[in-house]
Amino acid sequence: MKLSFLEPLYKQSGPFASVYLDTSRDAAIEDPDSAIRLRWRRLQDALASEGADRDSLAVLAGTVGSDTEVPGTHGQAVFTAQGHMALLDELPAPPARDTAHFGTLPDTMPLIVQHAPGIPYLAVHVHYGGRHSTDATGSVRIEAEAGTWPLTKVTPGHRLDEEIPVADWPRAAGEVGRELEGHARRIDVETVVVAGDVWARGILVHRLPASLRRQVTTVEDAGESEPGRALLERRLESLFHGRMAAHDRTLLDAFLAERARDGAFAEGLAPSVSALQRGRVKALFLNNHPESPFRLWIGPEPGQLALTEQELRSYGIRETSEERADTALARALVGTRAELVVVPEQELWLSEGVGVLLRYADPASGG
Structure with missing residues (x-):
């Protein structure tokens, strides 16, 4: 998973306030706005006790719970830097618990984990309920959405919604297919999920460009999608559960191959930190442990991190602080x-929950 979406946040100077809040507005909650305000007050007190300034608290108070247009279960991640709004992101699922932190670095790992697995996909729902014949009356309706799972749950992707007379469907399906191909190319989709009437969707699938047709998965009983949520959300939830994005799977396979031959890899916190210090890491693999006790010492620059303060000071770094390891x-x-790459522990257990694929092997050490 590429983390370029966080670059603007880290270009700002701290201290940072980081807030993760359940802002769900599903039918099970009687008065969601009151519930959100109550949860925020608890976090506000926690931030104040950590030394958060008035400007940060005021910005946060005016932002948390502002996602009133997002239906269903979800959450918000809100970050301030020096009392100004730094980043606001919708979470496709409520955080495991509401949290707030004020300190030198933003607490971004929970946000990163919610972006996983980051699967680019195209969802298509073919609506038709008439006779399976091109001389029937009525029309075929096409809904399509290109998005990245699971973010599309709360951040809609590019949508297509067209209605076509049944008599024109065999010809028009080819045009729709070429239009879908354009949307798919823009995000390099790895899966095309098609639902709806078997006859009408079959005509569309057979007229898709070959590049898309090879990626098609058909699903049944799609039902109606909730307004404001991902198209075919329930079916996608089942289809993508426990799955890694193809790009991340390729990186993991490369890591396993390098580990098997004792090549360009490292495993464990100390070797991984050493590789990051030298800018040698191509990808870091993480067993997500939010309550991990590991901590690291950091300096002002991203590559300035170490297991001890003494090590940082030996490099001539004078401005240091101790932070949670995942934050650093x-x-x-x-x-x-x-x-x-977030890797489930049951799929790959990593020593101290972390390992790295290196950009190149060290000839002197063989790793």
């Missing part, structure tokens, strides 16, 4: 333009 690692990855 996130900044280092963004600053060195390395990628992050």
